[in-house]
Amino acid sequence: MSLKRVFKQSALRVAMIGVISGAALGAAGLAEAGSVSILETGSSLLYPLFNLWQPVYTKENPGVQLTTASTGSGTGQAQSMQGLAQIGASDAYLSGAQMKQHPSMLNIPMAISSQMVNYNVPGLNGDHLKLSGPVLADIYAGKVTMWNDPAIAKMNPGVKLPAHKIVAIHRTDGSGDTFIFTQYLSDSTPWWSDKYSYGTSVSWAPVQGNIGAVGNPGMVDALKNNPYSVAYIGVSFKKQIMDDHLGEARIENKAGHFVLPEIRNVKAAAAAMVPKTPADQRISLIFAPGAESYPIINYEYALVDSHQPSAEMSAALKKLLSWAISSNGGNAEHFMKSVNFVALPPSVVKQSTAQIDKIHA
Template structure:
């Protein structure tokens, strides 16, 4: 009888343990740039596998800090960490998705894609040197477009942000004044404007404030019915933010086998390239306390690479090209 009771207890413990072993609950945090697609992937992954992925949109700086502290299974950042930092904190980094950052505006009577801007003009707006929408520099780019005779309300990120890193990296390339006076980084001293938290916060502010301009990942502009500006690219052509122009930027980028895998895609030379295209990156600890967690993270992104491309396109992201995916899979299996 005692043996039978012990057997029942053992079987009960096994049955209780099985769901926990089978259903992985992963936690990730970081960049708001890829949040829409990570949330979509996580929902579909749970539906197909039973595994949950909880991703918090807290900004790239927060994602880097949390994976360094070991409080999440993976961090996410649009600002790729350099090799020396990866080695210092014993981290592995790989890109997960390609998207694009767009200037968004709230100008009554101006539809999405109608307004034209160049990199130098955009920099002067965010420097506070161009302060009105009817400024001659903007008017010259937009003959025939009725521009409001009102002041420009600049909206930027208030948190440490990979989106800001890419935005300021681009402005530093196209404006010597911006490079000298402000520079690039996840968090900078803004010359002018109001801060919003996350891509969500910037999108909400621009949507609410007339005559505002900000910058967000394209999915946020599209989903919130916000107007965006077309931009002059490095080839001197005005282009719209589309899947084709994002892919053109990715294809124009050189693949130099950087061991950090931190490829920058902005200001590429392709004639059709969107000038503020960017990859978003995942960070994991090479030697976590629970090594099986990394395998579960890899399983999620392996599923995303093989099954999630169509979902990515519906949200205006660009899936990684197959050769890059193969490099990432090789990285996962490296000692």
């Protein structure tokens, strides 16, 4: 399916979905529901978007108290499954084992994001160094330890790389960013898949000098404060990376091209993968085919229990989530641009709407 077909379908189709959902929610008498408190917690990559949504949505819906918290995708997953939070924000969908234990959980895409690979190499932060999955795997496994290693030099001809040790920074909390980064390493590097695999937490190689950090803010701080370091960071923190004058790498995609996480490259990858999205929307968008495809993109998920304790909570969640995925609401261009996300294409809006409709008391 072409990029144009996936992302530029009629605005009328999206509008009709919004009208249908709005009518259904109106029929539920949500306006009369009274005050409802909703807790969203989890992904530090998705948090900036929820944080932008919160004041806008609560102003329009004064009967809803929406609290947002950046705790990491692992916590978002756990607290939503345990019923401690109404919405678990996660860059990672729930695993088959988790769904078997909690079959009433829904994995609902809110937007499409990407992940940067950033570095702090004095004198080279403006050059967009090229890095590949196999080289990043070697760096995080302690096999490539110097910036002027022949494997890095080969990808960056003409660049004077420093003879300095690489400081690899990883997340220590349960993280969807770790999930998608290690998924890219697994998909591009077979030995990594065999030895480390992927997940919200992995057993990192014990490499002397490497650093652990909590959340995307912690990753940015660690990168800024440690020259010659490298880190994987969610694209919603791109402004901080730019403000701190840190480097952003071109990453090798499945076609062997080195690309940046620019919107057109994220859309190219999404166009290749979105048509494969199943009804339950649990899918990896990593390492998409295509010459322009950026290799580390993903759905940002709201994890919600389909069975809610009251009709009021059920109706409030359905209204909030329907607003969040609407092009006239949370998926509006100004929200997406603020966090460098891509809005859901109409086909995914339709699937997410079908999932939201499953929420009940």
